[in-house]
Amino acid sequence: MRAHPLVAAVLLVLLTGCDVSRVFPDPGQSPPSSVSADLVPQALRDVERFWATAFPALSDGERFQPVRGGYHPYTRRNPPPACGDEPTQYQPNAFYCPAGDFIAWDAETLIPRLHDEFGPLLVGVVMAHEYGHAVQARLRVTGQPTVVLEQQADCYAGAWVGDALAGRSTAFRNITTAQLDNTVGGLLLLRDEPGTPALAPQAHGNAFDRIRAYQEGVEQGADRCATYRAGNLPVTEVPFRDEEEAATGGNLPYPQAINTLGEDAQAYWQRAFPQLADRSWQPLRVVAFDAAPPDCTDPDPTTEGAFYCPAADFAAFDAGRLAPALYERIGDNAVGVLIGDLFARAVQDRRGATTDGRAGQLAVDCLSGTWANDLLTRGQDAPIRLSPGDLDEAVTALVAFDRAARDPSVSAFDRIAAYRGGVLEGLSACT
């Protein structure tokens, strides 16, 4: 969160390979992994199976040609082949080389770690992303900023996952909700550092935008991805305004975050609630408790750390442990999402709508997102606005909340999509 306007930066655009080496900067100390050496080739062959069917629709009927330069696992001892004039050296990375039309990946560090932390499907997603760049080369996509090409590759990876979810993959069968959520968790890890300008040479996108592109691919397929251009993508990645903001990571001090976010949510719903309920918004009492939660029969949800109490019409959250932990581990907007969730539950109750089950939870997430939409789009003299990293903090918090809730009827994948609808479209997305 910050108290100052967003600043757009325009930088030169260079086309480069995908760089995920920031995530695993210290190779060589991995414990033994259970990953099979066949996993990546199997995934790549399955991606080729997908494109053999999907490609002609994007190419006026031209047949799909698999990469001519082959697949290249590499290690520190056996580095990847040269890519055109670019010298190669070991990096914990995966890349498509246009000059040699090949795909290479670090089999020593990157793939074992992704596999062990997020499962085999994320390994498939990373390879489908790299193959997406080979598809761009075949379709001769040029003149687009790196961030657009990267999001398109994420979208193409999602399209492959959508095909696998439909049961057509021979390598990945019976994909579970938890596996799908793990791919979202992996994209959170592979995001740009907060504050990266969207047009920076290496920009791949923040997690919020990358997950949007990935989910669009899963749900709408490769035809949708092929339409991506610089002019039609909502890019929420912005640079830090100055060094001071970069130093704080855009995070307000904790006590200020709690107070300002609570006041701002109140002011937002005073403006927004009449559009939903044809009534004015009465201030919501918010109890920040330290040890014992205030009494409530039938709290919503039934967790102790944060709830809305429909019977007595107040919200309460643990400001002694839960909120500081969210602030420390994720950032100030994780607290924002906590508060946004409680206000959204009050909104649903006050307008006679439910928060129960899958539909109720997704309505809460969408309404919570509309407050972030307001924070993102409001005027420059507003008391607070979103800072770089805030939307990624929100997505991270939603993944964490979903794990804590353990409600099998709703996935983090769906909750993030609902939240994003509110963020990008406002109240119209939720009604």
Ligand SMILES: [Zn+2]
């Ligand atoms: Zn890429």
